[in-house]
Amino acid sequence: MRSVPWWVLLSSMSAPVLLxxxxxxxxxLQGPGYDPATAxxxxxxxxxxxxxxxxxxxxxxxxxxxVVTACGLRPAAPFGRVALAGGGLAAILLALFPAPSSGxxxxxxxxxxxxxxxxALWPVLAVPRHAFARGNAPGGGTTSWTRPAxxxxxxxxxxxxxxxxSATAAALMWLGGGxxxxxxxxxxxxxAAERVITFLQSFWPxxxxxxxxxxxxxxxxxx
Numbered sequence: 001m002r003s004v005p006w007w008v009l010l011s012s013m014s015a016p017v018l019l020x021x022x023x024x025x026x027x028x029l030q031g032p033g034y035d036p037a038t039a040x041x042x043x044x045x046x047x048x049x050x051x052x053x054x055x056x057x058x059x060x061x062x063x064x065x066x067v068v069t070a071c072g073l074r075p076a077a078p079f080g081r082v083a084l085a086g087g088g089l090a091a092i093l094l095a096l097f098p099a100p101s102s103g104x105x106x107x108x109x110x111x112x113x114x115x116x117x118x119x120a121l122w123p124v125l126a127v128p129r130h131a132f133a134r135g136n137a138p139g140g141g142t143t144s145w146t147r148p149a150x151x152x153x154x155x156x157x158x159x160x161x162x163x164x165x166s167a168t169a170a171a172l173m174w175l176g177g178g179x180x181x182x183x184x185x186x187x188x189x190x191x192a193a194e195r196v197i198t199f200l201q202s203f204w205p206x207x208x209x210x211x212x213x214x215x216x217x218x219x220x221x222x223x
Contacts, residue, residue: 002212002213002216003074003075003212003215003216004072004073004074004075004209004212004213004216005072007068007072008068008069008071008072008073008209009209009210009213011064011065011066011068011069011072012065012069012205012206012208012209012210013206014061014065015062015065015066015069015202015203015205015206016199016202016203016206018058018061018062018065019058019062019198019199019202020199021058022044022054022055022057022058022059022062023036023041023044023055023058023195025051025054026044026045026049026050026051026052026054026055026058027044027051028051029050029051029054030043030044030049030050030051031050035191036191036192036195037189037191037192038188038189038190038191038192039190039191040099040184040190040191040194041055041191041194041195041198042094042098042099042108042112043099045059045094045095045098045099046098046099046100047098047100052098056094056095056098059091059092059094059095060091060092060095062088062091062202063087063088063089063090063091063092063093063094064088064092065088066084066085066087066088066091066119066205067085067088067089067092069084069088069205069209070082070084070085070088071085073126073205073208073209073212075128075157075158075161075212075215076126076127076128076161076208077125077126077127077128077129077161079125079126080122080123080124080125080126080127081122081126082125083118083119083121083122083125083126084118084119084122084126084205086114086115086118087115087116087118087119087122087201090111090112090114090115090118091115093111093115094108094111094112094115097111116173116177116197116201119173119201120170120173120174120177120201121170123166123167123169123170123173123204123208124163124166124167124170126161126166126208127157127161127162127163127166128157128161130157131156131157131161131162131163132163157215158208158211158212158214158215159211159214159215160204160207160208160209160210160211160212161208161211161212169200169204169207172200173197173200173201173204176193176196176197176200177197179193179196179197180193180194180197
């Protein structure tokens with residue numbers, strides 16, 4: 001039996017597709033006046049935007065995908081799953097707090113910041129506690145990972161739930177957040193920066209799920 005059900009693979013695969021598809025179609029509906037390099041994704045989901053319903057629907061579906069993935073990602077630590085689900089709920093709440101057609105919105109900004117923070121924290125929060133424990137290797141060494149007393153079975157967790165890859169993913173997300181702020185206030189390339197960071201945050205759950213599937217395949221006994 002796999003540690004992650006098949007529908008988690010479906011939800012995690014759908015997330016980046018929905019995000020990219022949503023902003024692509026919405027930008028086409030918005031018309032030639034929209035510059036994806038400088039204009040943010042939020043403009044596509046603003047009241048009165050040409051692609052409002054497309055982008056809003058994509059954000060709702062994206063958030064639901066994150067919640068579903070969090071529910072089924074059993075090898076991950078509980079705090080990480082909660083953070084991933086919280087990031088998904090933040091995406092859903094953007095439908096209730098869209099960006100205004102002009103000016104700023106504190107509620108919209110707060111939801112965006114909360115969602116970003118949760119999705120940037122969940123990779124490290126999802127690392128299981130036993131991933132940090134090392135035991136004595138055969139022959140007296142200290143390089144092997146300890147085997148947990150209960151599930152998940154095996155020594156090391158899946159690659160996507162190990163400390164180094166998880167910390168690297170989180171660090172890239174936070175660096176991307178810094179790049180976005182710089183692009184927003186200085187470089188005038190906020191759209192490009194936002195697309196890179198949001199794609200990374202939507203893709204990482206898929207990378208974790210795929211690593212869980214590969215880990216399960218590697219743990220199966222061969223005849």
